[in-house]
Amino acid sequence: MKVTVVGAGAVGASCAEYIAIKNFASEVVVLDIKEGFAEGKAMDLMQTASLNGFDTKITGVTNDYSKTAGSDVAIITSGIPRKPGMTREELIGINAGIVKTVSSNLIEHSPNVILIVVSNPMDTMTYLVHKTTDLPKNRIIGMGGALDSARFKYRLAEALEAPISDVDGMVIGGHSDTGMVPLTAHATRNSIKVSEFLSEDRLAQVSEDTKVGGATLTKLLGTSAWYAPGAAVSSMVQAIACDQKKMFPCSAFLEGEYGLNDICIGVPVLLGKNGIEKIVKIDLADAEKAKMKESAEGVRKTNSLLAL
Numbered sequence: 001m002k003v004t005v006v007g008a009g010a011v012g013a014s015c016a017e018y019i020a021i022k023n024f025a026s027e028v029v030v031l032d033i034k035e036g037f038a039e040g041k042a043m044d045l046m047q048t049a050s051l052n053g054f055d056t057k058i059t060g061v062t063n064d065y066s067k068t069a070g071s072d073v074a075i076i077t078s079g080i081p082r083k084p085g086m087t088r089e090e091l092i093g094i095n096a097g098i099v100k101t102v103s104s105n106l107i108e109h110s111p112n113v114i115l116i117v118v119s120n121p122m123d124t125m126t127y128l129v130h131k132t133t134d135l136p137k138n139r140i141i142g143m144g145g146a147l148d149s150a151r152f153k154y155r156l157a158e159a160l161e162a163p164i165s166d167v168d169g170m171v172i173g174g175h176s177d178t179g180m181v182p183l184t185a186h187a188t189r190n191s192i193k194v195s196e197f198l199s200e201d202r203l204a205q206v207s208e209d210t211k212v213g214g215a216t217l218t219k220l221l222g223t224s225a226w227y228a229p230g231a232a233v234s235s236m237v238q239a240i241a242c243d244q245k246k247m248f249p250c251s252a253f254l255e256g257e258y259g260l261n262d263i264c265i266g267v268p269v270l271l272g273k274n275g276i277e278k279i280v281k282i283d284l285a286d287a288e289k290a291k292m293k294e295s296a297e298g299v300r301k302t303n304s305l306l307a308l
């Protein structure tokens, strides 16, 4: 399995590191536009190989897409991150142009590639790739829900005073401060609904903390997060590489599922060797359906800013 990571910044390097440490890919190519930057990150990461015990070969290149040829999976992390006080949607002006060029270059050299879009505003960037390339919909996947669900589980464990491994839960909807839909009614501790242990108010707080998870970290760090985003991407790539048919909420192109059409937004999917193998339909409560509808309206508003 050959994986390309475009963008050798904070998130791109974290993706490359976790993919290598998990040791399922033979090769990771990191590409950046900044002269020598990807080469430096790749060399630094390779010098952890004997310490961390992996055999994945990581190489870095400056904007040379011929080195990415034959990639099975490519991850797009190129673009600017937000600063404290900004929304993800404000990044569209610069990132749309970058994502459009990068996806077209990747596909030119790897026509069978599965693309994972990370750059923000992620649902809109995923939609942009759908609209501007010929890739089938199962091979264009937006990463947001896997990360948001990990943050949801972190906040649930905190509220429950439980180990995170006791907790399960999922976040669907748009990857934005207001658009995420944490499925609190479905979340469990050891198969028991968390509502048995937590008050409605505490659950509402968990939900709110989850939704502003990225903004909270951006305020603390001065730029957005990278460890959990890299870990989330690496788990998705592993599910594809090892044909796991594992369920993650991902931004997928919808044609009627969840009552939505012509939009990329977070829904549960099964990831395997073909990318999105299936969009999983679950019964939502009326309140969750209403939140999903509102979330879709927010994503559509951002999509309307694209010059398509």
Ligand SMILES: NC(=O)C1=CN([C@@H]2O[C@H](COP(=O)(O)OP(=O)(O)OC[C@H]3O[C@@H](n4cnc5c(N)ncnc54)[C@H](O)[C@@H]3O)[C@@H](O)[C@H]2O)C=CC1
Pocket: 006, 007, 008, 009, 010, 011, 012, 031, 032, 033, 034, 037, 077, 078, 079, 080, 081, 082, 091, 095, 098, 101, 102, 117, 118, 119, 120, 122, 143, 144, 147, 175, 223, 224, 225, 226, 229
């Ligand atoms: N979907 C998600 O859950 C998450 C999305 N993000 C997004 O990921 C993106 C990257 O974030 P960071 O890594 O923190 O930013 P960063 O600034 O550390 O890295 C971005 C890298 O992209 C490179 N780049 C810019 N234009 C390029 C081009 N045309 N070709 C190749 N490389 C190019 C830059 O040189 C830089 O090294 C941001 O848009 C951020 O908002 C970040 C975290 C989670």
Ligand SMILES: O=C([O-])CC(=O)C(=O)O
Pocket: 081, 082, 088, 120, 147, 175, 213, 214, 215, 218, 224, 225, 229
């Ligand atoms: O918050 C941001 O801008 C980056 C991101 O998408 C996240 O960490 O969830």
